[in-house]
Amino acid sequence: MVRITDLGTLLKSMKPRVADGEFVFCSVSETLFSSLKTKPLLVFREEEGITLILERRAAEANGLPYSSVWGLITLTVHSGLTAVGFLAAITNKLAEAGISVNVASAYYHDHLFIPVDKMDTAMRLLKELSESEL
Numbered sequence: 001m002v003r004i005t006d007l008g009t010l011l012k013s014m015k016p017r018v019a020d021g022e023f024v025f026c027s028v029s030e031t032l033f034s035s036l037k038t039k040p041l042l043v044f045r046e047e048e049g050i051t052l053i054l055e056r057r058a059a060e061a062n063g064l065p066y067s068s069v070w071g072l073i074t075l076t077v078h079s080g081l082t083a084v085g086f087l088a089a090i091t092n093k094l095a096e097a098g099i100s101v102n103v104a105s106a107y108y109h110d111h112l113f114i115p116v117d118k119m120d121t122a123m124r125l126l127k128e129l130s131e132s133e134l
Contacts, residue, residue, distance in 0.1 A: 001078060002078065003078050003079065003081070003089065004078060004083065004106075005079075005080035005083040005084070006081070006083075007084065007086060010079055010086045010134075011086070011129060011131075012077070012130055013077040013130075014077045015075070015076040015077060015126075016021050016025055016073045016074070016075055016076070016123060017073065017074050018071065018072070018119065018123065019057070019073070021055050022056040022057075022069045023041065023053055023069070023071070023113060024053070024054065024059045024064065024068070024069055025067075025079060025102070025113075026051070026052045026059055026064040027048065027049040027050065027067050028049060029049060029050070032048060033050045033052070033113055034124055035105050036046055036062055038054060038058040038061070038062055038094075040052040040053060040054040040058075042104055043055045048074075050116070052064070054060055067117050069115070070113040070114060071101070071115070071116045071118075071122075072112070072113055073111070073112040073122060073123065073126070074111050074112075075109055076109060077109070079108075079110055081107070086110070090110075090112070091103070093125050093128075093129050094122060094125060097122075097125055098101065099114060099115070099118045099121060099122055100114075100115060101113065101122075101127070
């Protein structure tokens, strides 16, 4: 499988896809985490606690507090982990429009968590960026 690192190719090939559902970020203790009856989309251990990204309904079913609700856009291009400038170009474009983004980079793809009320605008901007000449 080819993993792309060239910025121009990445931007033109990103093919963003909206995931179904709404997602939230929560922080829990190790004890609470070990007793959860749900499988989070992402788990990251920090000094202050364990950060979970999970579907909103799973958080609510487990009584987990959260402060905001996010949509998820996956960039379906197989981006190389050593690619330079890809996420910077994307986050800058979204920032210019006043859209916050939380990025989770995994082995094959980058995943953008966008406030749910900004998803349509974010998709439009990503399309514009993908079609632009660098």
